Amino acid sequence: MSTAPPPVVSQGIVFHRSWAKSLGLLVVLAFLGFFICLPFTVLDNHQLGRSITLERIIRTSPIATILIILTVVYFAFNIYFFWLLWLKRRVILGKDRLQIVERWKMQDRVILQIPYYNITDVQVDATHGESRLGIDLRDLEDLNTFAPRVNYQRNKELYGRHICLDYGYVGGPSALKVTLDQLIVKLRA
DSSP: OOSSOOOOOOOOOEEEHHHHHHHHHHHHHHHHHHHHHHHHHHHOOOOSSSSHHHHHHHHOHHHHHHHHHHHHHHHHHHHHHHHHHHOOOOEEEESSSEEEEEEEEEEEEEEEEEEGOOOEEEEEEETEEEEEEEEEOOTTOOOOOOOTTTOOOHHHHSSSEEEOSSSOBBTTTHHHHHHHHHHHHHOOO
């Protein structure tokens, strides 16, 4: 992992974050949380004339309380994905390297770069209920690999891969894998 300044943004095939996946999930979970919690609250009170307050929900319905907590957690999760959309995070598959680029203070910056020669394996893994693009590296200390925010050992322990790209990109992990495999084969030929 290099401590050098970030590399220059490459030209190549761009995979953007999916607005539909990120914002759609946010809306669905917000409505789901509201419409699941409300009936439990009304049914548990057995008195439709009583006003519904958060305190009464928590006191009278443990299931509704759990659902409220889960809704808040999922809402926070979706705020994170909205943040990624706002940063315009994207994967760029260049001629000889993979990059993740985001927009920060009106400038593009590379937050991850992996030269294809340093990739030993690329797989779509279904871990923790979602698909990810998993990448194993040949040399964790390669000078051309730029990954200041990545903890390779932790990722390997948790996900079985050194680098994991989540499902939020247009086309998903499968489309990324197919294109990446083609570029690696072309470079090594």
